[in-house]
Amino acid sequence: MSGFGKDWLALREPVDRRSRDAALLDRAVHAVQRQSPASVLDIGCGTGSTFRTLAPKLRGAVSWTLFDYDEDLLAEAERRHASDDITFVNGDLTQISALPLDRVTLVTASALFDLCSHAFMKQFVETLAWQRAAIYAALNYDGEMHWSMEHPADEAVTKAFNAHQLTDKGFGPSAGADAWRVLKETLEMCGFSVSIAESPWLMGRDDADLQRQFLDGVARAVSEEGSVDAAELRDWHQSRLQSISQTASLCRVGHQDVLALI
Template sequence: MSGFDKDWLALRETADQAARDMGLVEELATYLQGMDRPFILDIGCGTGSTLRSLQDHLPRYTGWLLLDYDPVLLEEASRRAGTSANVAFRQHDLNDIAGLTLDEASVVTASALFDLCSEKFCAALADRLAAAGCGLYAALNYDGVMRWSPEHPLDGQMTDLFNRHQRTDKGFGPALGPDATACLAGHLKARGFIVTTAESPWRLDESSAALQAEFLGGLRQPLLEASELPDTAIGEWLEFRLATIGTPGASCLVSHRDLLALPG
């Protein structure tokens, strides 16, 4: 499967970093501090945003292995990581869950990944994590809530359409979309993990105008594919939303959830 565009990943990184729940990051750091050689396996790493977001908060001797299927994103992640001796990179198709090297991993991390995955994927990963005694930090999974100001009569319907599209196959089977965090938490709790979740919403205003415009542009095709509305209705709604970006009081909230699961 192909990766995301690196320009989109760069555009969203500031909003992602601001959204992460720092309470869970601190809990993860405390967990790793009790280990002689903490090691993180970051799956679906993209350009390395999880590494950049967490590295300064975790023990400095923590080792990292970043996995992604897209060699272009891996190359960018490596470039941005510089010459750190504690960070390595490897190409890997995440559909091969059995091939994940968990023997030395203390925790698996992933950002904005599990809402693209199926329940089968989550169950199989939970089995591997339980067998290895390995924790999971899964951040920024979309949870189905979008709110705008000023409001438009079609806001709710457009969110519902997008959520419907989010449940289609994204390369890992029928995607969980907004149900990802709850599903993942259920599978991990059933296998004895101590699971904590927290909200991690994007809160976008005039300072994030470029991200809002790109996000709305990216909604067009999913809405058209999921909708029974006339194309003109979707176009008019998008034109309204784009026109409000940067106006006084205008804002956009896109809700996500973070999850930390540690062996019980």
């Protein structure tokens, strides 16, 4: 179990999809289509959100490998997409030398690298460069959270949440909100041509369920982090939940997409 539930991933998928930078996504598609036959490896695939976004845009012979260490999520991906062109691999990304990178055209990932450490990214990118595989890593949280209706604790909560993001998520101390920048710089140092584009979640009333779960997760993390007074955090959480239903209330959560070609 990774701690990422199917329900959470299902809630975020439509918002992720509309938030991805369209031009970068098109260029990722183009990077796959340059090679025939092509092969895509989706790391930390969950139930297959990136596959569902990218695969319908691809033409010709493309084989996919969907890779995750969470057996339940991978089983759900397989239940939804079992086909001859897709291999499902249950494995741990931290075992970099065992990753199925042979002859991979493009590695894809979404909502993954903000969990990863500097050391993991360095070793992973060096391996990608060696294999001459491109990478499209979308939806990396960048540390920015803003609401159209402000609350006095917004800044303290965001700061505490970002500090909590730095804890170890299984890859060593996480790069958290800086991950996209670390990834970009590491890729550039290894000779990749890197493009970055913003992919923020913009959430309103219609995204109430995602907003509620997101706020619950933020409040839980901030409570664990401990720097925000408990009563202040309770007030922030309650007033944020209440304001979701108001037409004027909008929430923006920053993400960055990364595309690196070699």
